[in-house]
Amino acid sequence: MNDMIDSAILLTMCIFALLAIQARLLRNAIIHLAVLSVLAAFLYMRIAAPELAIAEAVIGSGLVTLLYLAALKRNRVYTIGVVGDQNARHLADPYMHHLMRTHALREIREFFLIREYQLQIVFVPEALDEALRNDAYDLILQEDDSDIVAYTDDESYIMMELEMLIQMRGAHSGLRFERYQQATPEMERIDTAGI
Amino acid sequence: MKNETITADSIILQLAIGLLFPFMLLFGFYIILNGHYTPGGGFQGGGILASLFIARYIIFPVEDTDSEMLHTIQRIFLSAILLVPLCLLFTGVLAQYPNMQKHYLTLMDILIGVQVGFGLGVAVLRFAFFQGSGQTWHL
Amino acid sequence: MRVGMSAILVLAAFLAVVLLQTHHGETQHPMLYESITTQFEQDTASQNAIAAILLNYRMYDTMFEALILLTAIIGMQQFLPRKVDMEGGDKAFAEEENHEE
Structure with a gap:
């Protein structure tokens, strides 16, 4: 059962990575990457690495997403x-x-x-x-x-x-x-x- | 700029983040101060402190955050991070006084947290808000 | 051409690592593992093994990580243009336009 949850998270991560690559609008790709980060944080939490989970959630899906969005905003x-x-x-x-x-x-x-x-x-x-x-x-x-x-x-x-x-x-x-x-x-x- | 009228501030966003702001502050300091006790520590808490700078900017879009001052504070804290272990840990003073161990851990967590938080805050502010094509940036 | 060559190079390096170094089951010496997991609490008075490692056993790692962050921020402060600079540039540009008219 636990293995199944882990593999489900991994599969969903793969799907979101593919979505981020295939997205036609960069803004959508950024959001897909943020979701990928959240899933990675959840996975870290499940394999008993809460420190990494916090770091991933804060930096991966918070700050980096914001930096990407700001960079995108520079487009007119x-x-x-x-x-x-x-x-x-x-x-x-x-x-x-x-x-x-x-x-x-x-x-x-x-x-x-x-x-x-x-x-x-x-x-x-x-x-x-x-x-x-x-x-x-x-x-x-x-x-x-x-x-x-x-x-x-x-x-x-x-x-x-x-x-x-x-x-x-x-x-x-x-x-x-x-x-x-x-x-x-x-x-x-x-x-x-x-x- | 051309599309000034369309990218107006969102009052919903401002209110929601304004309500969350003290809790974010509390959570960041909780993670920093309890670094030696629960998961978390300087780097993670510093990331949350950095996100506070962004939240503050979204609530009051005033560009009065002095990135030079933040940078100076970061440098002072870095010198403290280098000096405190040099004086206490590597000389072996800490091993002689077991009572000081907890205070040392808390002190280092606070130093690292403020250093990382201000550093990432400067990075995000410089990249996101001071740079753009001269236009302030809203979510 | 260069892209293809570098791709082949990367692939060759990957295959070499995979084929030559077949045993990648890295095992820690049990003594080290045991000494850290059993003694960290009385060594450093920390309830959290990761905090003990980051702030006591491997302090150099943490120190230089903070130094790397500071270096990155110094580079950013030096090389990114400031808002004030850009506003000055825009004002100069506007004045030039007005003079032409």
């Missing part, structure tokens, strides 16, 4: 704003769900997923030109008849890449790109961290 988060009807703010959630299911949004999310960029999609309560002036959004989507129009900054390389990829995948994905010049040049912070 891209924000997609979805411009909707101003008067129908209470419809934001169903509208977003409807938009998520479209082919175009799926393509965009796949694009960001492959590059492991964190992506967040928010509903913009402002009107379109106001949202364009606001530089909190990297990409602004608006539904126009049957197409979805994507407004991108014409200096952002990542958005150019996205546009090229979408064009290569075929024009019938229902996504049209519009370039716009941002009124105030957005000041990119210099990342001195790597130096």
Whole structure:
């Protein structure tokens, strides 16, 4: 019985290690590693090594997870704003769900997923030109008849890449790109961290 | 920064960690002080003390923790860690006074715990909060 | 190429260790084991054998472990950029931008 519990823990550890390797998002991989550490601590506890169990639980699943998360945070988060009807703010959630299911949004999310960029999609309560002036959004989507129009900054390389990829995948994905010049040049912070 | 409005502080997280904070402090010192009696000791308790720095940062996201000061304290404690066994243990003084043994163990546990805790605290603070692209970091 | 070569090297070393050193049932000398487990309490007044080993029998190990941690932190303090430095850099950058306009 005891052996069975031990081997069950070991097997679960293997599964979580494989999940951590295979995870497409780094954030998920970090959480899988934290679970792996907790299981290792439990195993140490079972083989009568409580000192190691405490150290593993505190350092392995606490501090190291936090360090990994902090390192991941240094990657930028891209924000997609979805411009909707101003008067129908209470419809934001169903509208977003409807938009998520479209082919175009799926393509965009796949694009960001492959590059492991964190992506967040928010509903913009402002009107379109106001949202364009606001530089909190990297990409602004608006539904126009049957197409979805994507407004991108014409200096952002990542958005150019996205546009090229979408064009290569075929024009019938229902996504049209519009370039716009941002009124105030957005000041990119210099990342001195790597130096 | 761009996404300032979206990464706001979470009040639930702050309240929960604020409630847990004294218990974490108590647990860390319990593990350090009972190192010679129950499982645990300087290194494990030091890890818990280091996590306290993070918890404090999450509750009050003010960057007034002086990492230089923590580093200086760590260096002073390291010199104590090197000096106390040199004077007591390696010279054989401790073997002559059996009553001092327990106090010696407790003293060493406290020294190692504070040293490791401040050291890991400095590491985590420097990596996680002082570095990022100039932006404060929230969970 | 280099990756493949190093992989072969590692594999060869692993096989050599496994094949040549077949008896890896390391046994401690029973005298040492017994003397530690029976005498640690009266030697060091500690109820916990691990604390006795860490803080008395193998004190050098603990001392230099703490020293390694301090060395790592010194390196971190020296080489990681500070928040103040980065803010100064950003301010200088912003002023430059303003001058250009």
